Amino acid sequence: MTFLTPVFVLSGISLILGILLVLADKFLADYGDCQLNINGEKEFTVRGGQTILNYLTANRIFIPSACGGKATCGLCKGRVVTDVGPLLPTERPFMNPEEVADNTRLLCQVKVKKDTEIIIPEEYFLVKEFKSEVESITPLTHDTRLFRFRLNDPDSIKFKPGQFVQFRIPGAGEDRAYSVASSPNDHNIVELIVRMVPGGLCTTYMFNKLKVGDEIFLTGPYGDFYLREDTDDPIVCVAGGSGSAPIRSIIHYLKEKNSKRKIYSFYGGRGPDDIYFTEYYQDEVAKELTGLHHIPAISDCSEEDMECWSGETGLITEVIERNLDDLTNWEAYMCGPPAMLHFSSMLLVKMGMDKERIFFDEF
Amino acid sequence: MPFDFMDLFIIFFASIFTQNMVLTYFLGICPFVAVSKEIPTAFGMGMAVIFVMFMTMGLNWPLYHMVLVPFKVQYLQFLVFIMVIATFVQIVEIFIDRFSPVLYVSLGVFLPLITVNCAILGISLFSVIRDYSYLQSMAFALGSGIGWTMAIVAMAGIRQKLQFSHIPKGLQGPGITMIIAGIMAMAFMGFAGIM
Numbered sequence: 001m002t003f004l005t006p007v008f009v010l011s012g013i014s015l016i017l018g019i020l021l022v023l024a025d026k027f028l029a030d031y032g033d034c035q036l037n038i039n040g041e042k043e044f045t046v047r048g049g050q051t052i053l054n055y056l057t058a059n060r061i062f063i064p065s066a067c068g069g070k071a072t073c074g075l076c077k078g079r080v081v082t083d084v085g086p087l088l089p090t091e092r093p094f095m096n097p098e099e100v101a102d103n104t105r106l107l108c109q110v111k112v113k114k115d116t117e118i119i120i121p122e123e124y125f126l127v128k129e130f131k132s133e134v135e136s137i138t139p140l141t142h143d144t145r146l147f148r149f150r151l152n153d154p155d156s157i158k159f160k161p162g163q164f165v166q167f168r169i170p171g172a173g174e175d176r177a178y179s180v181a182s183s184p185n186d187h188n189i190v191e192l193i194v195r196m197v198p199g200g201l202c203t204t205y206m207f208n209k210l211k212v213g214d215e216i217f218l219t220g221p222y223g224d225f226y227l228r229e230d231t232d233d234p235i236v237c238v239a240g241g242s243g244s245a246p247i248r249s250i251i252h253y254l255k256e257k258n259s260k261r262k263i264y265s266f267y268g269g270r271g272p273d274d275i276y277f278t279e280y281y282q283d284e285v286a287k288e289l290t291g292l293h294h295i296p297a298i299s300d301c302s303e304e305d306m307e308c309w310s311g312e313t314g315l316i317t318e319v320i321e322r323n324l325d326d327l328t329n330w331e332a333y334m335c336g337p338p339a340m341l342h343f344s345s346m347l348l349v350k351m352g353m354d355k356e357r358i359f360f361d362e363f
Numbered sequence: 364m365p366f367d368f369m370d371l372f373i374i375f376f377a378s379i380f381t382q383n384m385v386l387t388y389f390l391g392i393c394p395f396v397a398v399s400k401e402i403p404t405a406f407g408m409g410m411a412v413i414f415v416m417f418m419t420m421g422l423n424w425p426l427y428h429m430v431l432v433p434f435k436v437q438y439l440q441f442l443v444f445i446m447v448i449a450t451f452v453q454i455v456e457i458f459i460d461r462f463s464p465v466l467y468v469s470l471g472v473f474l475p476l477i478t479v480n481c482a483i484l485g486i487s488l489f490s491v492i493r494d495y496s497y498l499q500s501m502a503f504a505l506g507s508g509i510g511w512t513m514a515i516v517a518m519a520g521i522r523q524k525l526q527f528s529h530i531p532k533g534l535q536g537p538g539i540t541m542i543i544a545g546i547m548a549m550a551f552m553g554f555a556g557i558m
Contacts, residue, residue: 006436013430013443017450024454028461088468111464 035115039122046112052078053108056120062127062219063120066166068174069108075177076107081117084110128154130165130218132190134210140276143196144242146181147206148189149218156187157220161227161249162333162361165190165220169202176202177222179335179361181245183252190218195242225335225361227253233329234262234291236353238316238344240269240336244277246361250333251281255289262291264324268316268340270300272309295323316340317347328352334360371502374495378506380554384482385514386547391482395515396540398473405519409512411473413505415455416483419448420504423487424497437491444487452478482511518543 031048036055038044046055053076056063067073074094080103087095091106107118132149139145151157159165161184166175182191197203210216227250237247244267254261269275281294297312297319312319332348334341341360349355384390391412398408423444431437456474460467477483486507490500521543530539 002435005434006439009430009434009436010439010442013426014446017446021450021453024457028454028457085464088465090468109468111460113461 031113034112036112037115037117039119040117048112048114050111051108052080052110052112052116052118055112056107060129061120061124062129062166063107063124064166064177064222065108066175066177067108068172071106071109074106077104078107079103079119080105080107080110081119082115084113084116126158127219127222128157130154130157130190130220132216132218134212134214134216135189136212137210140193142273144274144276145194145196145207147192147194147210148182149191149216151188151190151218152215157184157190158187159184159221159226161253162225162246162359163221163223164225164246164361165192165218166222167192167202167206168217168219169205170216172201172205174201175219179223179225179243179246179249180221181248183249183256185253185256190220191245193242193245193248223361225333225359227333228331228359231331232259232261233331235264236320236324236327236330236332236348237263237265238320238332238334238336238340239265239267240316240340241274243335243337243361246335247333248277251285251289251292255285255292259289260291263289263293265292265294266316266320266323267294267296268319268336269296269298271298271302274298275311278311293323295319315343317343320344320347321351324351326352329354330357332358332360334358335362338362371498374499375502375506378503379510379513380551383510383514383551384485384507385511386544386551388482388485389544389548390485391480391511392544394473394476394480395511395518395544396537398476399515399518399522399540401523402516402519405515406512408473408476409508409515411477412480412482412511413508415448415452415474415477416486416504416508416511417501418455419444419451419483420486420490420500422447422451424490424495424500427487427491440488440491441484444484448483448487449478482507514547517547 029049033045034048036044036046036052038061044055044059051069053063053065053069063078064075065073066075071090077094077099087100087105088109091109094106095104130151131153132151135148135150137145137147159180162179164177164179166177168175178192178194180190181193182189194203194206196207225246237250239247247265251263251265254263265281267275275296275298278294278296281292286292286294295312297314297316298309299313299315301309301313312322327348330353332345332353334344341362345358345360348358381387385392385395394408399405426443426447427437427440431439431443452474486504490503495503518540522540525539534542
């Protein structure tokens with residue numbers, strides 16, 4: 001019989017530990033059915049215990065969330081009206097004092113443990129998930145490519161020029177945000193301009209793995225950076241790097257609308273290798289969109305560069321100053337690296353632009 | 364065994380200084396290297412280790428002496444100890460998730476790591492090898508936890524300073540951390556003279 005003793009002892013101990021775990025799970029981890037109320041309009045009954053973001057995604061309400069619920073992107077903000085406990089240390093870095101005061105939380109961090117009421121921007125109800133197919137991949141420069149997706153289900157997207165979509169990285173459970181580069185009038189198409197980030201999860205996937213015909217999921221549209229259409233005032237566009245994507249969408253849209261607005265579009269790169277679409281804008285698009293002036297510029301120019309580059313040189317702010325003077329009643333749309341946006345907007349205000357009319361999309 | 368305060372005191376301090384889990388036995392090195400980049404996180408991890416060490420020792424000692432020994436199945440200690448640790452960590456995680464979301468996010472990430480921290484299993488096994496009484500074991504667990512925390516917080520302090528120094532590329536990250544751990548261990552050998 002002695003050889004059975006260890007079997008019994010071990011099974012006995014496992015049994016007791018197992019029962020303890022089951023009991024803990026039953027009495028501690030079970031929050032029962034909870035009501036999740038959104039903007040006082042929609043209500044879902046959910047089995048408590050998971051994060052608000054999870055329930056919203058499960059109910060097909062798509063909140064921008066690029067990191068997949070790890071509290072690193074800070075996009076999934078919403079107001080939680082019900083008292084769900086203090087702000088967590090993971091949320092604090094993303095909140096300014098006003099947001100702390102009105103109970104704005106990261107929806108990926110707050111768990112539903114009782115009936116909960118939240119308020120999210122209305123436009124999130126319009127966000128959909130699109131099953132799409134890669135139609136083409138076109139290299140623009142040594143490190144930038146244009147990805148063209150055909151939407152299959154649903155097959156049509158409605159967005160404002162300048163807004164962004166999220167690209168779901170297959171198998172990673174994470175999303176990355178990219179501005180749409182195509183015109184909103186192409187309902188069936190979404191084009192993204194992506195610049196390779198060395199070591200970046202999504203760009204590595206897109207540049208090395210993704211091929212024509214692959215099926216991927218896009219969600220969108222998101223963002224409050226979009227073309228204001230209630231005026232015909234002239235526009236300054238400033239873009240750097242892959243920041244030309246939303247500007248391209250805006251320009252295409254205005255071209256299709258036969259807009260007569262005056263548009264100065266500045267595009268800054270390091271060297272001549274970083275510049276793309278110059279002839280396309282200056283020759284083709286400008287033919288139809290008569291108000292368009294596309295001005296590419298390079299900032300780090302060496303001797304050799306000067307031989308193959310005839311355009312503007314210097315920092316983008318210097319280039320703007322050389323080409324424009326009084327900007328009273330102008331409007332600006334800018335997308336690019338934070339430093340570029342910061343100094344450009346300072347300059348534009350100095351040149352007479354109303355601060356309220358400078359719109360930008362930082363990355 | 365008669366209650367001997369001095370004896371507990373010696374075990375407690377020995378486990379902090381002269382027989383430090385990390386720096387003398389090199390146990391629990393994985394989180395010691397991985398979670399020692401910043402002092403606050405290192406401290407959080409340390410607190411979680413103290414708590415789990417103390418509590419699992421409290422469970423493992425009676426289990427060993429009242430179940431495994433009478434049935435003469437002491438060789439099951441590895442299995443049993445690790446099962447108890449895993450279950451305990453699970454239950455604690457569920458518990459603090461329910462009652463303290465703030466503690467959950469600050470400690471929560473460390474708790475699953477602790478299940479596989481060999482210093483936790485190590486102290487239960489040491490207490491058996493050294494034939495400690497229940498009180499001695501508890502003093503040993505508490506001391507080991509504090510010693511481990513002290514070592515990881517000290518390491519985090521050094522690594523924060525290290526960010527500003529020029530380290531050869533091949534040594535950056537875990538490489539230099541292991542070398543520092545070695546130097547710290549040598550420094551801790553100095554404590555051996557005290558007791």
